[in-house]
Amino acid sequence: MLQLSSLSDIRQHTEKLRRESLKIGFVPTMGALHQGHLSLIKAAKSQNDITVCSIFVNPTQFNNAEDYRLYPRLLENDALLLAEAGCDVLFAPSAEEMYAQKAKLSFDFGDLERVMEGAHRPGHFNGVATVVSKLFHLVKPHQAFFGQKDLQQFAIIQQMVQDLSFDLELVCYPIIREADGLAMSSRNRRLTPEQRAVAPRLYEGLQLLQARLREVPVAQAQQEAVAFLGTFPEVRLEYLEVVDAHTLQPVQEISSAPRVALCLAAFLGEVRLIDNLLLQP
Numbered sequence: 047m048l049q050l051s052s053l054s055d056i057r058q059h060t061e062k063l064r065r066e067s068l069k070i071g072f073v074p075t076m077g078a079l080h081q082g083h084l085s086l087i088k089a090a091k092s093q094n095d096i097t098v099c100s101i102f103v104n105p106t107q108f109n110n111a112e113d114y115r116l117y118p119r120l121l122e123n124d125a126l127l128l129a130e131a132g133c134d135v136l137f138a139p140s141a142e143e144m145y146a147q148k149a150k151l152s153f154d155f156g157d158l159e160r161v162m163e164g165a166h167r168p169g170h171f172n173g174v175a176t177v178v179s180k181l182f183h184l185v186k187p188h189q190a191f192f193g194q195k196d197l198q199q200f201a202i203i204q205q206m207v208q209d210l211s212f213d214l215e216l217v218c219y220p221i222i223r224e225a226d227g228l229a230m231s232s233r234n235r236r237l238t239p240e241q242r243a244v245a246p247r248l249y250e251g252l253q254l255l256q257a258r259l260r261e262v263p264v265a266q267a268q269q270e271a272v273a274f275l276g277t278f279p280e281v282r283l284e285y286l287e288v289v290d291a292h293t294l295q296p297v298q299e300i301s302s303a304p305r306v307a308l309c310l311a312a313f314l315g316e317v318r319l320i321d322n323l324l325l326q327p
């Protein structure tokens with residue numbers, strides 16, 4: 047596996063790949079890789095000639111300095127996992143080089159970013175859009191792969207790709223879970239054993255909400271799921287929403303949207319986790 051860190055090296059390399067008419071699949075990550083990331087690498091490999099993975103803990107998308115400082119950084123081990131998974135290129139730039147620019151880019155995603163993650167993490171999606179647009183310019187992928195775990199991020203990136211006329215296909219893959227249902231996340235590494243034991247309740251809350259939505263109105267089902275999660279003192283729920291999976295706006299009735307998503311964010315101690323579930327149509 048080729049490992050590159052400078053912007054000019056990755057640009058030259060992907061230009062060469064493009065000249066050779068090779069199809070490039072791209073998986074952007076922040077590292078501390080797990081099976082969720084590796085499922086995206088596998089998908090990228092199966093549909094492309096060359097798979098590029100980026101690892102960059104992007105400072106501009108963190109709204110909490112401690113969260114940035116404590117984000118797990120395991121580059122050496124990640125490189126081994128990627129090589130084993132058959133990834134062709136690892137791009138791991140420095141923050142200094144990525145942000146040597148003078149201009150601070152500014153995006154406005156309207157209602158899409160006024161809910162959930164956008165509402166609770168000010169500036170987060172501006173940072174995501176900034177770094178992903180820079181990465182797309184550098185890597186020049188034909189396809190880029192993302193996880194459904196960051197459902198709102200995917201919607202924002204879809205909008206960005208359309209608005210900035212990027213010539214690439216976005217692909218979204220399902221959430222990979224631990225055996226007990228907890229969505230895999232790099233931040234799970236930061237949980238204490240006690241917090242880790244309670245963490246699967248988040249997905250159980252979503253499953254309860256899903257089951258109750260078949261029987262009672264949205265507001266009541268939501269209240270019951272919030273009450274369920276409230277019985278675990280370690281869980282500090284930030285939001286639990288029933289939304290239109292495309293617009294991400296809350297729905298009052300599940301029949302009012304073609305696809306409905308159940309989304310939550312919660313703190314276990316200082317660790318903030320997100321999860322979601324798409325209702326079957």
Ligand SMILES: Nc1ncnc2c1ncn2[C@@H]1O[C@H](COP(=O)(O)OP(=O)(O)OP(=O)(O)O)[C@@H](O)[C@H]1O
Binds near residue numbers: 085
């Ligand atoms: N459990 C998962 N299953 C499938 N894809 C995932 C999973 N977790 C993350 N991803 C996807 O991997 C890509 C990189 O995500 P990222 O590096 O932020 O990992 P993460 O585990 O979500 O970390 P964290 O949530 O702690 O920031 C994103 O597209 C994300 O949606």
Ligand SMILES: CC(C)(CO)[C@@H](O)C(=O)[O-]
Binds near residue numbers: 074104174196
């Ligand atoms: C897309 C991304 C790599 C941008 O930093 C990040 O938000 C992530 O890992 O989901």
Ligand code: BAL
Binds near residue numbers: 108
């Ligand atoms: N996967 C989303 C990255 C973040 O939490 O900043």
